[in-house]
Amino acid sequence: MTEDLLISLIHIVVPILIIAASIVAIYLKDLIAAAIAVAAMSLLLSLEFFILQAPDVAIAEAGVGACLTTAILIIAIKSTKRMEDEA
């Protein structure tokens, strides 16, 4: 009973954190900080896939989303501008 309650609580908390990380990634002007926020969103999404009992999707999301995409984004930001212009 308590385990079911805990799982339900995680199912409520983790999507809220995913949405919060996505909104933070949109509003940050420092692009490296935005890339880190996207990585946090991807890691939380991987956790959500795992507690929805899809472990292979979780492994793929953790490998591609949280690690490789962040590396590619940070390499691209380092060779261009770091701060976003005020539009």
Next chain:
Amino acid sequence: MSGMSKIVKTITSIAFPFVMIYGLYVILHGHLTPGGGFQGGAVVASACAMIVVAFGSIWTMKKIKENQLSILESIGAIGFIVFAFLGLIILFDNSGIFFKNVFANSVYLFGQSVEYASTTANINTAGTLPLMNIAVGLKVIAGLFVIVLVMAYASNKIKERGD
């Protein structure tokens, strides 16, 4: 820019083998446990990306060229399609179908039958599926690693030129 500080290099040297072994485990046990060629290949490519970030792209480019990675990726693709066409060869019994699992329940590699009852999972089963997982893993490792490596190397070259 030849890599990051000594602390990052040491920690990367310690963590790299564990990540690599985990990725190869996910690839090789693709027919038994969650995961498979793509997932394990993404984990191994993450380990290689960690090497690129810690030691610098110039150092890594001295160790492995992008032509070799391109050849590795082509070997993975050709291996997958060869294992798929193996089902069409009349040499094996019950064959003649594209993607037919000809090695299952045979005397060849990965050819043992799966036992009924709750035994420990036998890795030496499932026919061509583990071989296809290895081929897909090879392709994913080479493809994802060459993206990170070439992007880091090209951005280094741009910075050296003075833009």
